[in-house]
Amino acid sequence: MTSNLHLEPITESNIDAALTIEVRPDQRELVAPVVKSLAEAYVHPEIAWPRLIVDGERPVGFLMGFFDADFAAPATRAGGTPDLRSGLWRLNIAAAEQGRGYGSYAVTAVTDEVRRRGGTRVTVTWHPGGHGPEGFYAKLGFRATGELSGDQVVGELDLT
Template sequence: MGMSELRIEALSARTIVAVNALSLKPGQEQFVTPVSYSVAAAVTDPRTSWQRVVLDGDEVRAFIHGNFDPSAEAPFSSILWRVNVDADVQGRGVGRFAVHALADEARSRGIEVLHVIYEPGELGPESFFTRLGFTPVGETEYGEVIARYSL
């Protein structure tokens, strides 16, 4: 699988089933949804939500959910809520491709900083986000890490 074959498209009725079927590596389940995501999901506006799938050919390989809400306070004004990469293709640049697409979208909206919130932990996504250039800047009331990426 080469990076050139990957493409991104809006989440649709056709792809949502495949998103729900994405597999995780053992131990990753606990890191999929930080508490803050569940809390914010209740108030996420469909007009500010950015949900995409990464396709390799016709296969859904990843799902990414960002939110851009200029009326919200940081980190919620520009945030990567979720990136799920199928276990079979983790470590092959699919997640990086997805996050770069979200960053491109943020830049196109004139946004200069992207945030992410994640659970700390040995099997968690911290090393992935660090490699992409996110820097921890604080934590939520639930003990999750808040990190930022300058665009």
């Protein structure tokens, strides 16, 4: 990892590069492809924060943060208090670039943005199982909350 590591918003000039980011074949069932993330960002522009992870001039990954998403159940939303959360929605590090610190950089970038926006916790979800990213997130301080979001474990990092 170099000191030229930075995030870029997805634009007309880098969308093709973002769409080439692919995880390892054994990870494809664990994370949606970038094209799906960009479609979700288009549908949810008020909460989505898609970014290309670039090392120097080389795209090495994609992340999508989310801010103030309502995690409350649909029945709760109708008349109850919203459960607003912010965190990491998607993380795709190119297969050939994994193990170089880019994933940790991405999580830190989202954590910093949550703090900048006044947040006190970062949420992430992952598919359970031995070959999933749970160990990666645990090393960064995330702890499972006991909740599920669909079939994914919900983890949180307390920023206070």
